[in-house]
Amino acid sequence: MAGSKHWIFAAMGALAGLAVGTSAGVIHTSRTIAPDRPNADAFLAFHRNWAFSQTVGSSSMTPLERARLALAGPLGLQASETVYFATSVDSEGERISSRCRYRLRGTALDTRWWSITVYDDTTKDFIPGHDGKPMGKVGWNSTQVPQDEEGNWEIWLSGAPSAEPTWLPLHEHDEGYAEVLLRLYNPSDGLRAQLPQINLPRLDRISC
Secondary structure, eight states, X not given: OXXXXXXXXXXXXXXXXXXXXXXTSOXXXXXXXXXXXXXXXXXXXXXXXXXXXXXXXXXXXXXXHHHHHHTSEEOOSOXXXXXXEEESBOTTXXXXXXXXXXXXXXXXXXXXXXXXXXXXXXXXXXXXXXXXOOOOOOEEETTTSOOOTTOOEEEEEESSOOOOTTEEEOOSTXXXXXXXXXXXXXXXXXXXXXXXXXXXXXXXXXXX
């Protein structure tokens, strides 16, 4: 009961604060991003198991959408500047679990800059550090991740430590599920015209 009351009060506060617009504020994703669980009005378009919305960060978002998004995980810039994709499932439609090892493989995108960030799929906060240590690395961006001559790259995710140079830690001790957020900063007009049918990264489960 206490938890439900907290949710109600949070929703009321979000409605009050976000109804007037939050062009410089923080906007958030839905709780579970998967094709069979489209929980936020702003995330209803899916391509290759990635959720996409043209309204996140724009003035066309309704107060209800703003409130619902504000109750989950962090986004940030206006829709005119950034495009967001999010997923909490792998290429087979299974939830991203700390029990498994994943490879996120992508290629060049026609955007000024992009980033990949991993969040806890329940709290929408960053995943806690392992062995009681502070939070580890939570993401990579297009200026950091190694790429070949054609712009291909890969990032590895797992709960168990990995020697991969582009490893991102999930929960330790098989404790949770994750969400992956892809941000495209200042995408080209050509890329925007193709949304959401663009060459998105593929998240494959390698082992469990």
